[in-house]
Amino acid sequence: MDNKTPRYLPQWELPPYAFIPGKHPHPEKKGGHMENTEVSVEPLDPTSPLENKAFLYGLDLFNNGYYWESHVWWEALWNKAGRKGELADFLKALIKLAAGGVKINLDQKPVSQGHIDRALELLIPLEEEIFCGINIKDLIRDCRGLGSSLPFKELKLKIN
DSSP states (O other): OOTTSOOSOTTSOOOSSOOOTTTSOOTTSTTSTTTTOOOOOOOOOTTOGGGOHHHHHHHHHHHTTOHHHHHHHHHHHHHHTTTOSHHHHHHHHHHHHHHHHHHHHTTOHHHHHHHHHHHHHHHGGGTTSEETTEEHHHHHHHHHHBTTTBOGGGOOOOBO
């Protein structure tokens, strides 16, 4: 864990390992760190993201390199949001960024870039907004810099 990365939900522990396919036990299978864990979420209200523990935990996971784990929480929120509309597209963009992080950890840079590109497609319509507390214009800038000026692990999602 990066000790310089602020936590939004420090009372929720980070997992003992960040899942990387082929290198660690699958989190939801026998012996995995999420075995027998039910991911239950409340709907995310974009106007009060600090009140949604699942969203905050997803940020903590992502910001600390637990990309696969962050996608699990955001996917639950995406499903709760009905998979369509502005909020769902925002959550899908975060899911795609998390998938990009998993692929970077597997040294699959072209596949990672495909996920980042899809995230950008979903974020661009929100570019002039602060959405769920996140400055989308800054996030787009950072995503565009990934791989050239910004290593993936340096991408941090911050609520303003």
